[in-house]
Amino acid sequence: MNQVIETDVVVVGGGPAGINAAIAAGRTGARTLLIERYGFLGGMSTVALVYPWMTFHTMEGKQVIAGIAQEIVDRLQALKASPGHVRDTCGFVHTITPFHPEVYKVLVIDMLKEAGVKLLLHSFVDEVKTNGDHIESVRVSSKSGPITIQAKTFVDTTGDADLAYLSGAPVLQGREADRLTQPMTMKFRMRGVNLNAVKQYMIEHADEFYRKTPVSELPNLPLSAVQGFYKHWKEANLPINRDQVLFFTGPEEDEVLVNMTRVQGLDGTDVEHLTEAEEIGRKQVLMVADFMRSSLPGFEKASISQVGAQIGIRETRRLDGQYSLQIEDVTEGRRAADVIARSGYPIDIHDPKSKGVTAAWIAGDGAYDIPYRTLLPKRIDNLLAGGRCISTSHEALATTRLSPSCMATGQAAGTAAAMSAVSGISPQELDTAALQQRLANDGAILK
Incomplete structure (x- = not known):
């Protein structure tokens, strides 16, 4: 029998972006459900051993990512499961953040429960039902059989833009010329x-x-x-x-x-x-x-x-959104009126064909803005993206794909989804200034 669950916000994908999105949505007052295909949370940070987290700071050491991401680090430190932010002794960035993945798995479930979030593990979204440009429900395959989940807003934090792709929202993949992606790594x-x-x-x-x-x-x-x-x-x-x-x-x-x-x-x-x-x-x-x-x-x-339980994936599909973050936005340290997160991680492209890595550094104060528009699809009026599958070019993805950046965009997507659901409006109609104020109140760094 097909079970039916009704809620306000559905977050699909329990990696760093999805965890932070679901916590943010729950704390914002929306009934929130997080769906994850594995039996534990953490995404690439746990299933593929992506470690440590890089980076919360600029090359000069200024912190530009905080909010829920920093709260997670603080709580890991209190559990003696992270030393916090330490100097990167290879020198590629200023700081990296080691963490104990097994403690992280347990801690984030505690934080989700504290935020009132319902969690479905061992569950895989394989179908999206739409009515025009509106998602009505998603179908989950599970050991309990199919489950239909209805919601007001949906957040795609699958890393592979699975939800966007299944809904019919435009997506991109890899380099513009040949669709080749950054290589995979078994850690x-x-x-x-x-x-x-x-x-x-x-x-x-x-x-x-x-x-x-x-x-x-x-x-x-x-x-x-x-x-x-x-x-x-x-x-x-x-x-x-x-x-x-x-x-x-x-x-x-x-x-x-x-x-x-x-x-x-x-x-x-x-x-x-x-x-x-x-x-x-x-x-x-x-x-x-x-x-x-x-x-x-x-x-x-x-x-x-x-x-790793599975191979690590740097790049697959991503949203073709209302704005696509470009390499110049990153390297020139551009600001955006609709900023919802910042990052200080440089361009870091593992070449799809050759041996090398292409790096490019950030000008200005060493950080760039991530606009709210990169979380919004060109169609589908109740969907947001967070993490690796936000709307960027192939080159800009080489910085936004890093875990702290994913945590920051995840928090923004979850907050926006909850504010929209509670207010009965679409994420596109949401007052960006109100979203920015809520994010700032919740510790996000936007300036």
Whole structure:
């Protein structure tokens, strides 16, 4: 029998954006339901081991993301599950934020319950029913059979713009010329790493590491990130289209998270492509781990302790919205009258075909504005997007896709969805100034 649930706001996708959207909607006074296909929350931050969170600050160290995202960090710190914001010792950004994913999974459920949010895990949205340009309901497949969920407003935080796509809202994918997307990465953890040996090698061989690595400060900084070992990687000559070693330390003292595998040319919205990507990614994990044990100082006794439950996905579909954030908006640090979030993360494009990463930095005060219009589709009057699938160009997505940015746009989308539902208007009709005031009152940084 097809069950029916009626609510005010439905958030689809329980990653960083969806968690923050649902908490925001619940706190704003709307009956809110969060749907997640896995048996736990966290999205790429947990299921794919995307760690640490990068970044809440500009390159100069000014904090530009706060609100619910910062509250989560504060509560993790109180649980001794995060050191808070620490210096990035590879130097790509000013700060990164390590966290314990298992504690994060539990904490965010507590926060959702505190906000009065209903949660449906092990549930997958596979159909959207519309009436013209209006979503009436979504259908969820589950162990309990199909469930129809009716709501006033809907928030797409699936990462892949699944809800927008199924509703008929215009979506884009990959680069404009060929639709190719940034590569996927199977991340993994290793234990038994002698991080003191790694740090000492970096101090003695600074030329083998990323040019922005703060080597002179390393003796007085806890090691948080390592980018380089260029000579070792080149000599290994593994069949992985990558140009460097990259790993992050923690959560434990002898533990690292390795971000080095690279699966290119496959579509993260195609199940056969995803199947192939999982196979390739896991084989690459074994190759990389063997290389690190045999070649890198400090890894002689290291072993794989965890591999992602699924491959990490940087880019698939995204909304073709009322405004598409462009690379110039980012690099010029442009302001927007309808700003609902800011970010200080630079352009960071993992090339769809070659080995490299294209980086570009932000001018002005080191941050750029994300407009409310990027959350709104060109059609479908009761849908918003948050997180990785907001409306951007391929190049601008290379900054908005990062977890803190996703948390910030998620909070904005959830707040807007709830304000619209409670007021009986569409998100397009919502007074942007009132939304901005509510976000500011809830700790978001908009100036």
